[in-house]
Amino acid sequence: MASKSQTKYSVCTICDIGCQLRSEAEDGRVSRVIAHDSPMLAKNICYKGTAAPHIHNHADRLRVPLKRVGERGADQWQEISYEQAMDEIAERLQGIIARYGAEGLAVSTSGWNTQTTHSMDRRFMNLIGAPNWISGVALCAGNTAAVNRLTYGWFPQPDFGNTQCIVLFGHNPRKHSWTPIYNAIRSAKARGAKVIVLDPRVSDQAEGADLHLRLRAGTDAAMCLGWLKVIIDEELYDQNFVAQWCAGFAELRARVDEYPLERVEAITGVDRESIAAAARMYARADGAVIPWTPITDQQISSTSAIRLHSILRAITGNLDVVGGETLGGFNPAYIPESELALHERLSDEQKAKQLGFADHPVFTYRTAEMLKEATNKVWGFPYADLVMGCHMANPTNVFRAMAKGDPYPIKALITLGNNTLLSYANQHQILQALMNQELIVAHEIFMTPTAMLADYILPGDVFTERNHVADGWSWGSRLTLSQKVVEPPEQASSTFQFWTDLGRRMGLAEYFPWDTIEDMLDYRLSRSGRTFAEFEAATFMEMPAPKFRKYRKHGFATPSGKVELYSSVLEDLGFDPLPYYREGPTPNEDYPYAVFTGVREDPFFQTGQRNIEVLRARCPTPQLYLHPTDAEREQIENGDWVRLESATGTVTAQISIQQSMKEGHIRVPHGWWYPETRGQENLAGAFVSSDAVLCSDDDEFLDYEQGVPHFKGFPGRIIKTVAPAALLADDVER
Numbered sequence: 001m002a003s004k005s006q007t008k009y010s011v012c013t014i015c016d017i018g019c020q021l022r023s024e025a026e027d028g029r030v031s032r033v034i035a036h037d038s039p040m041l042a043k044n045i046c047y048k049g050t051a052a053p054h055i056h057n058h059a060d061r062l063r064v065p066l067k068r069v070g071e072r073g074a075d076q077w078q079e080i081s082y083e084q085a086m087d088e089i090a091e092r093l094q095g096i097i098a099r100y101g102a103e104g105l106a107v108s109t110s111g112w113n114t115q116t117t118h119s120m121d122r123r124f125m126n127l128i129g130a131p132n133w134i135s136g137v138a139l140c141a142g143n144t145a146a147v148n149r150l151t152y153g154w155f156p157q158p159d160f161g162n163t164q165c166i167v168l169f170g171h172n173p174r175k176h177s178w179t180p181i182y183n184a185i186r187s188a189k190a191r192g193a194k195v196i197v198l199d200p201r202v203s204d205q206a207e208g209a210d211l212h213l214r215l216r217a218g219t220d221a222a223m224c225l226g227w228l229k230v231i232i233d234e235e236l237y238d239q240n241f242v243a244q245w246c247a248g249f250a251e252l253r254a255r256v257d258e259y260p261l262e263r264v265e266a267i268t269g270v271d272r273e274s275i276a277a278a279a280r281m282y283a284r285a286d287g288a289v290i291p292w293t294p295i296t297d298q299q300i301s302s303t304s305a306i307r308l309h310s311i312l313r314a315i316t317g318n319l320d321v322v323g324g325e326t327l328g329g330f331n332p333a334y335i336p337e338s339e340l341a342l343h344e345r346l347s348d349e350q351k352a353k354q355l356g357f358a359d360h361p362v363f364t365y366r367t368a369e370m371l372k373e374a375t376n377k378v379w380g381f382p383y384a385d386l387v388m389g390c391h392m393a394n395p396t397n398v399f400r401a402m403a404k405g406d407p408y409p410i411k412a413l414i415t416l417g418n419n420t421l422l423s424y425a426n427q428h429q430i431l432q433a434l435m436n437q438e439l440i441v442a443h444e445i446f447m448t449p450t451a452m453l454a455d456y457i458l459p460g461d462v463f464t465e466r467n468h469v470a471d472g473w474s475w476g477s478r479l480t481l482s483q484k485v486v487e488p489p490e491q492a493s494s495t496f497q498f499w500t501d502l503g504r505r506m507g508l509a510e511y512f513p514w515d516t517i518e519d520m521l522d523y524r525l526s527r528s529g530r531t532f533a534e535f536e537a538a539t540f541m542e543m544p545a546p547k548f549r550k551y552r553k554h555g556f557a558t559p560s561g562k563v564e565l566y567s568s569v570l571e572d573l574g575f576d577p578l579p580y581y582r583e584g585p586t587p588n589e590d591y592p593y594a595v596f597t598g599v600r601e602d603p604f605f606q607t608g609q610r611n612i613e614v615l616r617a618r619c620p621t622p623q624l625y626l627h628p629t630d631a632e633r634e635q636i637e638n639g640d641w642v643r644l645e646s647a648t649g650t651v652t653a654q655i656s657i658q659q660s661m662k663e664g665h666i667r668v669p670h671g672w673w674y675p676e677t678r679g680q681e682n683l684a685g686a687f688v689s690s691d692a693v694l695c696s697d698d699d700e701f702l703d704y705e706q707g708v709p710h711f712k713g714f715p716g717r718i719i720k721t722v723a724p725a726a727l728l729a730d731d732v733e734r
C-alpha cells in the first residue's frame with residue numbers, strides 16, 4: 001500500500017520565537033520539519049526546529065495519564081484514563097478551595113510551549129477567584145512588557161527592516177537561537193545599519209559590531225544613565241517630541257545629572273569616551289532600535305534598566321516611527337487573549353490577595369488596575385496582558401507561600417509545559433514548596449523533575465498536532481497559521497482542552513462553550529467575519545498595514561496621556577518615579593567572581609531537549625565559560641570539572657576556557673538536568689548542574705518594583721573537582 005504523506009504550515013513552539021515552518025507527515029507520523037516556502041521566511045529555521053520529529057515521536061514521550069502511587073518524588077505511577085484523572089483532579093481541587101480559598105491554587109505555565117491555551121487558564125482562575133498565576137515570562141519578556149507600559153502604555157517592537165542602528169544589551173541572537181532576529185540584524189547590517197553591543201563577553205554579535213562596550217555584568221542601568229547624560233547635555237534628543245509628548249523631562253534631567261560619565265565609567269568599567277561615542281551613534285541615527293533583551297529582565301535594577309530603554313527610545317524620537325520602535329496595539333481581526341481571560345471577573349478583594357500585589361506590584365493586578373482607564377481609551381480594551389506578563393503574581397512570593405504558608409497557604413499547583421522546579425530562582429525553596437503541596441498536576445510531554453513530584457501527570461499535545469492562529473500574545477499584530485498535520489496520542493490533551501474540561505467539572509460550563517480548538521479559533525476570528533477553515537484556505541500570515549505616530553490621535557496609554565519619563569504610576573505605588581542604578585551584590589574575598597546565569601545553549605530551550613539525542617550530541621555537558629587568566633590563576637584546564645559555589649547553592653559543570661569572556665566573570669548555562677539518569681539520580685540530577693540553585697531570592701537580591709532576582713553578576717567561586725560519575729558512566733544511555 002502506498003504511504004500517505006502531507007505537508008502543512010507550522011508555527012514552531014520549541015522555543016519562544018515562533019518561527020514559521022512546514023511539517024511533513026508520513027502515515028500519521030511527523031517525518032520532517034522543513035523551511036517555509038515563502039522566501040522571506042525560509043531562512044528562519046534552526047536545528048531545534050528540524051529536530052521536532054525526534055521530539056514529537058520520542059519513545060519516552062508521555063502518552064497516558066499517570067497517577068502517583070508512591071511517596072512524592074519517588075517516581076512511582078499507575079496508568080489511568082484521562083476521564084478518571086480529570087474527575088479526581090476536579091474533586092481534590094474543590095476540596096482544597098473549600099479549605100483554603102481559591103487563592104490556595106497557584107498555576108505555573110510557559111506560554112511558549114502551551115500555545116493553544118487561549119487564556120483559558122486565566123479565565124478559569126479569574127472565574128473561581130484564584131489570582132496566583134506565574135510564568136517564566138516574569139523573568140523574560142513578560143515583565144519587560146509590563147514595565148514598558150509604565151512609560152508609554154504598550155510594549156513596542158523594533159522596525160528592523162528600516163532601522164539604521166541596532167543596540168543589543170547583552171542579547172546575542174545567533175543562527176540557531178532567536179533565528180529571525182539574527183537574520184533581521186544581518187539584513188539590516190547588509191544595507192548599512194550600525195550595531196552597538198553592550199556585553200561583558202565578546203559575544204557572536206559583539207564580534208561583528210561597530211561598537212562593543214564590555215560593561216561589568218549587571219550595570220546596564222548605569223550605562224543607560226550615562227547615555228542619557230550625553231544625549232541631554234549635547235541636545236541630541238528630539239526637542240519637539242519631548243516638549244509636546246513627554247512628561248517629567250526636567251526631573252529626568254536632574255536625575256541624569258547625578259551620573260556624570262566619570263561615575264558611569266567607574267560603575268561599568270567602560271571608558272567614558274566609548275560611552276559617549278555609543279550614545280552619539282544611537283541618538284544621531286535616522287531610526288534606531290533597542291530590541292528586547294532578557295538581560296535587563298533579570299537584574300537588581302531591572303525596572304530602572306527597562307524603563308531607561310523606553311526613555312531612550314522616546315526622547316530620541318524613535319517611538320512609533322519608521323525605523324524605530326512601533327506600538328502595534330490589538331489586531332482588530334482577532335479577539336485577544338486579554339479579552340478571553342475575563343480579568344474583570346476577578347474581584348478587587350481577590351486581586352488584592354495576589355502575591356506581590358503589596359510589595360512588588362509592577363506586573364501584578366495592582367498596576368494593571370491603575371492603567372486600565374488609559375489602556376481602554378487608547379487601545380479599546382481595559383486589560384492588555386502583553387506577552388502574558390501584565391497580571392502576574394510574583395514567583396518568589398508564591399513559592400514562599402507554598403513552602404511556609406505566609407501570608408496564607410497555597411496547597412495546589414497546576415504546572416503546564418513548565419518545569420517549575422528548575423525555572424525560577426532559589427531551587428531549594430521551590431522543592432520545599434512542591435513537597436508541601438496537597439495536589440500537584442503536571443501537563444507535560446516528557447517526565448521532567450517537576451512532573452516526578454506531581455500527583456497526576458497529563459500528557460500534552462505538540463504543535464504538529466493542533467491548529468492555531470498565533471498572534472504573538474499581542475506583542476505585535478501579525479497573525480500566523482499553524483496547522484495540524486498528525487493526530488496527538490489518544491490520551492493526550494491540549495492545554496485548551498485541559499482547562500475547558502476542568503472548568504466544566506467545576507460548574508463553569510457556560511463560560512467554556514467551545515468544544516474544540518477549531519471552535520475557539522472560529523470565535524477569535526469572528527471579529528473579521530471568518531472561520532478558521534476560511535483563514536487557512538486564504539493565507540499563512542497576515543498583518544494590518546502599519547500606522548505610525550498613533551499617539552497623535554489618542555495620546556499614550558498612561559495616566560497623563562504622555563510618555564511618562566517621571567512615572568506617575570511608580571510614584572503612586574510609593575517607588576522612585578525616576579530611573580536609578582542600584583549596586584547588586586559584588587564579588588568579595590570569599591566569592592571573587594561575578595556570575596551571570598540564565599544563558600541558553602543553542603540546542604536547547606529553557607530546561608527542555610536534554611533527552612533529544614541529535615540535540616544533546618551538540619552539547620553533551622553543561623559548560624562554564626572562564627577567561628584564560630582566571631583559569632591560569634585557578635590552575636584549571638579546558639575540560640576540567642569544577643564546583644561553582646554561591647552563598648545559595650552549588651553546581652557541577654565542565655570548564656570551557658574562552659578568550660571572549662571578561663576577566664573575573666563566569667557564564668553559567670540555564671536549565672541543566674540529566675534525563676538519562678532517571679531511576680539512578682534523585683529527580684534525574686535536577687540539583688547537580690541547574691543554575692536555579694545558585695541565585696538567591698532573599699529580599700536584598702530583588703529588584704524593588706518587580707521582585708525580580710539578580711541573575712547577572714552575583715558573587716561566586718570555583719573549586720576543581722571530578723566528573724559526576726553517575727552522570728557520565730559508560731553504561732548510562734542517553
